[in-house]
Amino acid sequence: MIMPILLIVYYSFLDIHGNFTLANYQKFFTPVYLKMTLSSFWYALLITAVSLLVAYPTAFLLTRTKYKQLWLLLIILPSWINLLLKAYSFIGIFGTYGFANALLEVFGIGKKQILFTDFSFIFVSVYIFIPFMILPIFNALDKLNPSFIDASRDLGASGWTTFRRVIFPLTFDGVKSGCQVVFIPALSLFMLTRLIAGNRVITLGTAVEQHFLVTQDWGMGSTIAVFLIISMVIIMLLTGNKKRGGVG
Amino acid sequence: MTEQPIIRFENVTKQYDDDPPILDNVSFEMEKGKFYTLLGPSGCGKTTILRLISGLIEATSGKIYFKDKLINHVPANKRQVNTVFQDYALFPHLNVYENVAFGLRIRKMKNDEIDKKVREALRFVNLVGFENREIKEMSGGQRQRVAIARAIVNEPEVLLLDEPLSALDLKLRTEMQYELRELQQRLGITFVFVTHDQEEALAMSDEIFVINEGKIQQKGTPRDIYDEPINRFVANFIGESNIIKGKMIRDFLVEFDGKQFECVDQGFSPNEPVEVVIRPEDLEITTPDRGKLNVKVDTVLFRGVHYELCSYDENGNEWIIHSTKKAEIGAEIGLYFEPEAIHVMRFGETEEEFDARLESYDSYGDKDAD
Ligand SMILES: Nc1ncnc2c1ncn2[C@@H]1O[C@H](COP(=O)(O)OP(=O)(O)OP(=O)(O)O)[C@@H](O)[C@H]1O
Ligand SMILES: [Mg+2]
Numbered sequence: 115m116i117m118p119i120l121l122i123v124y125y126s127f128l129d130i131h132g133n134f135t136l137a138n139y140q141k142f143f144t145p146v147y148l149k150m151t152l153s154s155f156w157y158a159l160l161i162t163a164v165s166l167l168v169a170y171p172t173a174f175l176l177t178r179t180k181y182k183q184l185w186l187l188l189i190i191l192p193s194w195i196n197l198l199l200k201a202y203s204f205i206g207i208f209g210t211y212g213f214a215n216a217l218l219e220v221f222g223i224g225k226k227q228i229l230f231t232d233f234s235f236i237f238v239s240v241y242i243f244i245p246f247m248i249l250p251i252f253n254a255l256d257k258l259n260p261s262f263i264d265a266s267r268d269l270g271a272s273g274w275t276t277f278r279r280v281i282f283p284l285t286f287d288g289v290k291s292g293c294q295v296v297f298i299p300a301l302s303l304f305m306l307t308r309l310i311a312g313n314r315v316i317t318l319g320t321a322v323e324q325h326f327l328v329t330q331d332w333g334m335g336s337t338i339a340v341f342l343i344i345s346m347v348i349i350m351l352l353t354g355n356k357k358r359g360g361v362g
Numbered sequence: 363m364t365e366q367p368i369i370r371f372e373n374v375t376k377q378y379d380d381d382p383p384i385l386d387n388v389s390f391e392m393e394k395g396k397f398y399t400l401l402g403p404s405g406c407g408k409t410t411i412l413r414l415i416s417g418l419i420e421a422t423s424g425k426i427y428f429k430d431k432l433i434n435h436v437p438a439n440k441r442q443v444n445t446v447f448q449d450y451a452l453f454p455h456l457n458v459y460e461n462v463a464f465g466l467r468i469r470k471m472k473n474d475e476i477d478k479k480v481r482e483a484l485r486f487v488n489l490v491g492f493e494n495r496e497i498k499e500m501s502g503g504q505r506q507r508v509a510i511a512r513a514i515v516n517e518p519e520v521l522l523l524d525e526p527l528s529a530l531d532l533k534l535r536t537e538m539q540y541e542l543r544e545l546q547q548r549l550g551i552t553f554v555f556v557t558h559d560q561e562e563a564l565a566m567s568d569e570i571f572v573i574n575e576g577k578i579q580q581k582g583t584p585r586d587i588y589d590e591p592i593n594r595f596v597a598n599f600i601g602e603s604n605i606i607k608g609k610m611i612r613d614f615l616v617e618f619d620g621k622q623f624e625c626v627d628q629g630f631s632p633n634e635p636v637e638v639v640i641r642p643e644d645l646e647i648t649t650p651d652r653g654k655l656n657v658k659v660d661t662v663l664f665r666g667v668h669y670e671l672c673s674y675d676e677n678g679n680e681w682i683i684h685s686t687k688k689a690e691i692g693a694e695i696g697l698y699f700e701p702e703a704i705h706v707m708r709f710g711e712t713e714e715e716f717d718a719r720l721e722s723y724d725s726y727g728d729k730d731a732d
Contacts, residue, residue: 259449259451261447261448261449261451262451262453264418264438264445264447264451265445265447265451265452265453266453266464267417267418267437267438267439268416268418268438268439268443268444268445268447269439269444269464269465269468269512269513269516270439270440270465270468270469270516271439271464271468272439275468279464279468280453283455284453284454284455
């Protein structure tokens, strides 16, 4: 676990010819890479936010259904399918002659460029990540002692107030771990950016891939990777559970 | 009873799916400012009654009134009723102060007013200085008091308490019984208290509803229920009893154990088969020649305040005796009891019939019990 990281740190101090240098780090702080960083964070944030907005109500409804474990399984199932497979099927759906455009035509809107847009990128990313958001939230909601909700109603709170003041705060740990497991991989997405966003969205993940596989500048690739790792650690620390009062 | 009842149940039934009803055609009234206890074994429907009053569940059929207003479909958050839950249900993400303030904040009260009320409620339950504690840092007894403070701070007209003392040890429990009773008298509001502990019910209540299998078996003051249980279930559930089959020869004369005894009960048909209750503490130990019944001592237990003797008569009926006198195991002893100690129960008598019978002979006046 620690060896690859040390190796990456080591590579990050080498230039393209294998000599020791700090140039990679200097280069990272140029506008090109900073913009890339910013855009990575922005897209990851967007993906996380949209996932959360969809996942929370879904998880909430799930806990209220009769066969909740079965429904949960159905939602988790797609996450076992290979990522590439899913990406390609979306290319099919969103492509010029795909299902989505056929639908738009039926509604008289006409063909649109869907593939290679921000929308399709976010949509597919959310589709791929959402099970990982639903799962911890579902677990938190499922564990929530229903008598807290009764107590809140008893004390005069409406359904919405009960959600805001009791249910959400008490399931916040689930929300946090959901955000963690979505945000961190979303930060370093690279395959999707190419396939779905058509390289319009360039994130740090894409850049790492580019440097390792295309320009063979392992040093620069590693430097970006180091920054990715550092930001992930920071995010984990920020959202980590400080082991506050137990729920239940 | 000129005052209108604060809560009235009219033929209320609660049923889940096609299961047999959990509450079966229950009717009762509760008056303002009294301490009511719902007493019954686990699963008999006590919590269900509380949840119907608080609005957390809806009745399958029947009518529930709050001060003569039909409230069947009024949601829980719109009722002037608060609950101390069986597991307290204190919010773990809020400290003691915020737990108590919860209801007031929802009502959008001003901060300084909230502060005043919360502190007053905490003083009421002797928890001054605990404002900033987390719930998990409070002991069982303290949590229970937080739960009470959180409920009474909203000044409800009815406070529902679901077995609030069951998690406490005996000493704290007795202490809290006094405190709760005193609290109810100070607040002057209606308490509906749930317990399956008969001693607790007898000690605290103005009125007890004895419940079994979704039906109210008997309602009355602790004295009434103790002295005049309506049936075997109530007699057994409220304190220990000697229950024996007998026959009512005529008014004031009952036969059991092959002998006839003078009693104070009436209103039965001649020679009606009945059940007879005699409380263990109403049996006095004497010599065999002076006893109304003679029994042989089987076991003797020291119970602190008294001895508990288990003995058998010649027909094999068991007699439990509570006495400060000790007797030797295997000894033949006589049992003496007053006519008033005998309580005769009719088979399958409903509460209404039972009350009507008691009332009918209250009006005779002369030959009175007690
Ligand atoms: N939501 C529900 N669905 C089906 N059955 C239920 C439901 N809630 C309660 N019951 C059943 O109703 C019966 C009465 O429950 P209730 O909680 O009123 O009992 P209780 O008298 O409070 O018992 P305890 O002393 O154990 O708290 C029980 O048999 C219980 O299993
Ligand atoms: Mg209960």
